Amino acid sequence: MKRFWIPSLLLLTLVSTGFSQKITSVPALPALERGLDAIKIENAKADLHFLADDALGGRDTPSLEQQIAARYLRARLMRLGFEKGFKDTFIHPYQLPQWGMNAVETHMTLHVKGGDFQWAWGKDFFYGTGSRSDRDIKQASVVYLGPSSKANKSKAKVEGCWVVVEGSRRPSRKTRTDLKSRGAHGIILIPEKGEGEEIAEKQASLYKRQLSPSWREGPEAGGFATIVLPLNTADALRRAIGKAKPGKKISCKISERCSVWSGETTLENVIGIWPGSDSKLRNEVIIVSAHYDHVGKHEDGRIYNGADDNGSGTTGLLALCEGLAEYGPMKRTVMVMWVSAEEKGLWGSSAWTKNPWFPEGMGPVCNINIDMIGRNAGDKLNITPTKKHEEYSWLTKVAMQQSKFEGFPKLGNADDYYWRSDHASFRKNLGVPVIFLFADVHEDYHKPTDTVDKINFDKITRVSRLVLRVLDQIQEEKLSN
Ligand SMILES: [Zn+2]
Numbered sequence: 114m115k116r117f118w119i120p121s122l123l124l125l126t127l128v129s130t131g132f133s134q135k136i137t138s139v140p141a142l143p144a145l146e147r148g149l150d151a152i153k154i155e156n157a158k159a160d161l162h163f164l165a166d167d168a169l170g171g172r173d174t175p176s177l178e179q180q181i182a183a184r185y186l187r188a189r190l191m192r193l194g195f196e197k198g199f200k201d202t203f204i205h206p207y208q209l210p211q212w213g214m215n216a217v218e219t220h221m222t223l224h225v226k227g228g229d230f231q232w233a234w235g236k237d238f239f240y241g242t243g244s245r246s247d248r249d250i251k252q253a254s255v256v257y258l259g260p261s262s263k264a265n266k267s268k269a270k271v272e273g274c275w276v277v278v279e280g281s282r283r284p285s286r287k288t289r290t291d292l293k294s295r296g297a298h299g300i301i302l303i304p305e306k307g308e309g310e311e312i313a314e315k316q317a318s319l320y321k322r323q324l325s326p327s328w329r330e331g332p333e334a335g336g337f338a339t340i341v342l343p344l345n346t347a348d349a350l351r352r353a354i355g356k357a358k359p360g361k362k363i364s365c366k367i368s369e370r371c372s373v374w375s376g377e378t379t380l381e382n383v384i385g386i387w388p389g390s391d392s393k394l395r396n397e398v399i400i401v402s403a404h405y406d407h408v409g410k411h412e413d414g415r416i417y418n419g420a421d422d423n424g425s426g427t428t429g430l431l432a433l434c435e436g437l438a439e440y441g442p443m444k445r446t447v448m449v450m451w452v453s454a455e456e457k458g459l460w461g462s463s464a465w466t467k468n469p470w471f472p473e474g475m476g477p478v479c480n481i482n483i484d485m486i487g488r489n490a491g492d493k494l495n496i497t498p499t500k501k502h503e504e505y506s507w508l509t510k511v512a513m514q515q516s517k518f519e520g521f522p523k524l525g526n527a528d529d530y531y532w533r534s535d536h537a538s539f540r541k542n543l544g545v546p547v548i549f550l551f552a553d554v555h556e557d558y559h560k561p562t563d564t565v566d567k568i569n570f571d572k573i574t575r576v577s578r579l580v581l582r583v584l585d586q587i588q589e590e591k592l593s594n
Contacts, residue, residue, distance in 0.1 A: 173409025
């Protein structure tokens with residue numbers, strides 16, 4: 114795309130006052146100056162007040178509010194004339210497996226002489242960690258093993274049976290593995306007489322967590338089921354145990370149906386391209402990234418606004434786009450990328466870098482990542498990799514040279530964070546040099562108190578200006594140490 118870079122108002126004035134012949138002699142501001150001037154504190158304020166508003170609900174992955182944030186970013190790319198960064202769209206969709214419990218279809222039945230007790234999941238019984246997978250066990254016998262801590266001593270025949278133990282914790286891993294290899298269906302844990310309130314509360318909170326879908330691992334197949342009974346249901350089972358000695362079958366049967374669903378969820382990264390002007394160098398793409406997700410809401414409704422983490426970097430990248438739009442094309446192509454699900458474990462950057470897309474003929478040369486750049490002392494900014502880090506490269510050197518022009522006399526050491534934000538995905542999966550700019554954690558890190566009123570907007574814009582300076586300096590033919 115081509116643009117006429119003399120500010121149009123000035124041009125009009127010159128034309129209308131009859132000085133049109135002198136236009137060629139009016140010196141336009143150098144591209145870098147124009148770009149730096151376009152990075153404005155007021156704009157950064159407006160952007161972050163939107164992104165870190167309660168209405169954006171903490172930009173959780175996945176959430177409607179996160180999708181709204183993505184569309185806000187896309188709107189800016191469109192307005193500033195960026196090209197689509199993923200095939201024919203600005204939004205790179207990626208899929209993640211998702212699974213959860215079919216609550217209604219998950220139930221237990223205690224069969225005793227006088228009739229059946231129907232138990233509902235989340236009220237009458239709970240699952241311990243690693244217990245949720247598809248199972249349908251009908252009328253299995255029950256063996257009583259006594260106190261949980263002594264279950265390892267028992268040599269009872271447990272094949273095809275449930276094992277009942279008493280206590281506040283399930284038996285050790287070794288005992289569980291042993292019981293599993295001997296063919297038991299799983300462990301049913303009942304509280305000892307007199308205890309229980311606290312356990313019941315713990316279980317209820319575990320259950321609440323199990324209600325929302327999980328992504329991290331698939332259904333916990335192959336795990337050894339632990340079922341926890343609160344006092345009210347444990348009593349019925351206790352009556353069936355009666356005076357039975359540990360190691361004996363008791364006079365009841367138990368059926369259990371555990372049902373999980375699995376599917377996929379679509380998440381989004383937002384990507385724009387600022388095409389380079391040099392016929393050869395334009396194929397070399399510099400990627401600037403920031404994650405736009407945060408951690409959503411607390412169970413009690415408090416919102417984690419994530420103004421600094423990473424509303425600040427998200428805003429800083431928007432400011433950089435404003436700068437690029439005024440700078441005009443660089444020799445190399447710049448790709449700007451807001452990724453999601455950083456807080457879940459760098460999922461967005463990892464999905465893209467494992468399957469990257471570039472316009473034909475283009476490929477990556479480096480990545481600059483910004484995350485948390487709006488807090489702590491105004492002159493404090495850290496970088497990784499530093500000279501002390503084995504991944505140190507020409508890119509760090511350039512940032513070190515430029516930082517003093519933006520009020521960061523010396524960049525501090527963030528080497529402890531080399532694998533902690535999205536640049537790690539670019540390094541790992543694309544093999545390109547990376548730098549990470551980061552103003553460090555603070556007392557509001559990952560708390561609902563990370564709010565917009567505490568943000569230093571001047572600092573955010575100076576980091577954006579620094580990135581623009583770095584981009585400007587790495588336009589020469591050869592990039593190297
Ligand atoms: Zn972050």
